Amino acid sequence: MLRLPPFRYHRPRTIDEAVGLLDRWGSRALPVSGGTDLIPNMKHRLFTPDHLIALKQIPDMRGFRRDGSALVIGGAETLASVARHPEVRRRFPSLAAAAGQVAGPQLRNMGTLGGNICLDTRCTYYNQTEFWRDALGYCLKKDGDVCHVTRVGKKCVAAHSADTPPVLMTLGATIELAGPEGRRDVGLNDFFLADGIWNSRRKPGEIVTRVRIPFPSRDSRAAYTKLRQRRSIDFPLLSVAVSADFQRSGRVCQIMGVVTALGARPRLLTGWARIALGRPLSNEVIEALAERAHRQCHPLENAIVDADWRRAMVPVQVRLALEALRPSAASAS
């Protein structure tokens, strides 16, 4: 039995009211949307807010709408509704796939897209009960001054473990943040930071109100692959999102890959353009891109499985994702 610490629960009806409550209570308050990340973390005493500001019942945080050349999704839309939404499935199949692979069905009915973007980083030594953490000695991320993963480091290496952000990065999505100083748009590619303790540019007290995804060009394709122990419930041990634009001839004119669940932020793979631009996505090109990704990724022992195995799986997962971009594979995604 895991009890929650005491808190007051607030249900504002508007975004402004929610932001006002967060501002009023400052560091004593946290926003909660689906609660599928925060509530277990509170049960583990990783967070003990005095006030929870609920977002899910705010009408303005819900809905899907077309806005010019983009689809705008409310931050409190559930992952289940994102995964089954017809327009998401048609125009952004890799996003539907990623949202549909988060955790299990109940958690997708509860968890939200905004919450997934703000998911706390995860680590073997962090996501444990207070009893467990106390017995070992606390860590850098919570209550301690040592990292049990690197032993010597002074930088937290807890892993970004959300499924939808890497996909949203390859789709060029932006998010709107609302806070006491007003609203601002941030591109998801500029959103994450390499610090496991607080891995984004979101300030405490800010909430993700909506996600804006530009409609892709006609010959753009994207895919997502996820490595995990079971095909349900689990967080990713490694995941890969890719997108590419193709010329009529089948040659690549833009390509992007993001790997996550290894470090504190989703990692944009570099050097891909030099390898792939102007060429069709042949086995040779895919192999070169996978090899390039392998050289760039160095997983740490921050997850339950062996880091060497995770590293060996990088080119395998990259290959799978890139193969799904081929025209013949498009209908399969």
Next chain:
Amino acid sequence: MVKATTCIVHLRVNGDDYAPGVPSHYTLLETLRYVIGLTGSKQGCDKGDCGACTVILDGEPHLSCITPVLAAEGREIRTVEGLAGAGRPHPLQDAFDLNGAAQCGFCTPGILCSAVALLERNDAPTRTEIREALAGNLCRCTGYTKIYDAVESAAEVLRGQSGGGTGNGE
């Protein structure tokens, strides 16, 4: 840390209205089990992994162990106690019995809730759809096969009851 406070929470569970006084930091599961006395929903991992606490909120399976009770206010809550009709079990409960789909039984209430929610939106689910709908419920005894069999046979019974006989499964 703030002191615990008690609040009156208005819940509609299995068609009955309740307005108990509850500590405001209680989960829906704690309220169901320890305040209202509906102990059918089980407290397993208690952190959103295992699915034993699954209840149906507005037609969709949710995990009650990580749902703050105040988040359930104003919503239609159904638990395993509310699945049976007057005087007889739900056809899915019959099918669990006939197929040997429950062994120790601890995961059963959550699985029944996930499966009933599936059958109410899809009266002829494929084996894959059943597996996907139950992918958030862990069972350590059965190996799942008999559970899937039971959901399939309940779907058949329900189609017969509704006089439809639409899908034939395969």
